[in-house]
Amino acid sequence: MKLFVNNLTNVDFSYLHTERGLMGESWLLQLELDGALNEQGMVCDFGIVKRLARDWMDDTIDHALLVPALAPGVTITQSAGMTEVVWTYADGQILTCRSPSAAIVAVDAQEITEASLAAWCEARLISLFPSEVKGMSLHFVPEEIDGAFYHYSHGLHQHEGNCQRIAHGHRSRIEILVNGERDSELEALWAQRWKDIYIGTQSHRMESPEGTNSYAYKAPQGDFSLSLPSAYCYDIDTESTVEQIARHLAARIKQVRPLDTIEVRAYEGIGKGAISRG
Structure with missing residues (x-):
């Protein structure tokens, strides 16, 4: 038996694209569950499905920077609750982001796509569901936009x-x-x-080499900094x-x-x- 929830939630995040660099993204989440019926005649209560999936997405990838950890030209280091990512663009320019570790998510993939991120999420999300749920199919879908x-x-x-x-x-x-x-x-x-x-916000700008914009600030979650080519700012x-x-x-x-x-x-x-x- 399969259970499905369309447009269960949407996630807003940025990720490092192998060709385009830092990209903001918004995807809708579609979810299917495969399993046996419980004593109530359900695979899983819709309320439980929505709560578990939304909470996990909010806690894990929503409003985070997703990094394809297996891509060439990327270095990820962690120390004392902080994560630093160094990313090399195809033309040799450098992006560096340093944030509290919850704000940067390393995805075991060579690139971030709807399919690769869905597979990564499925492997982690299914363990949260009741035992009746035997399988999961997760899909991310961009919003259809008629216009710019x-x-x-x-x-x-x-x-x-x-x-x-x-x-x-x-x-x-x-x-x-x-x-x-x-x-x-x-x-x-x-x-x-x-x-x-x-x-960027002008008051967040820090001194940086020509051709680079650097931003930094201290917020309630901790210290944040980002440097990237000026052409993308x-x-x-x-x-x-x-x-x-x-x-x-x-x-x-x-x-x-x-x-x-x-x-x-x-x-x-x-x-x-x-x-x-x-």
Whole structure:
């Protein structure tokens, strides 16, 4: 007997892509369980399924940086509750991230894909379920987006939860209205400008070599730092909350379209975001 739950939850995280570097991502979780019926005539109660899977995803990969530990050009070291990752881009440039260990997850794979991450999660998640559950099939699915979107990573210094982690991210649609009408060209322009971007906060910037942006801050979970090539960075003068991102975009567009009414709907992953009007 099989039990399934579609769109059980979604996870927002960043990962190191073998070609594109640091990427924010948002995936929906689909889950199937295979097993015998218990005395209640169930494979497993839906409430238990949802709680176990959501809690494990929240505690393990959501708002974390996922690293393909078997990929070439990656070094992972751990000491005193901290993890440091050094990643070499194809062109020889370097990314370094140092965070409390819970914020960086080493995945035993050569690359992070929907399939490789699902297999890694299945092997760890199934042991949490009742004995009637004999098998598990887990699938990650990107949101279907009809229009422009971009992958971004960031960290929120002042956030009390896991958003404070310096390298987590989202795959987000963008909607820009000019005088009440969607402007697909503007949406595509900003989606391309922010493709695979790290949105940094200027006050977090540290001195660094030319061509490199370095960020650091101390948050409730501990000390965080990140250095990566400047070409993949875009700094704003506030924290990079979705509200401030929407506000920043609306202000930038208003500068070049001063006579138009501008509305920006910025998304933070799937199904949530902020609206700013100029």
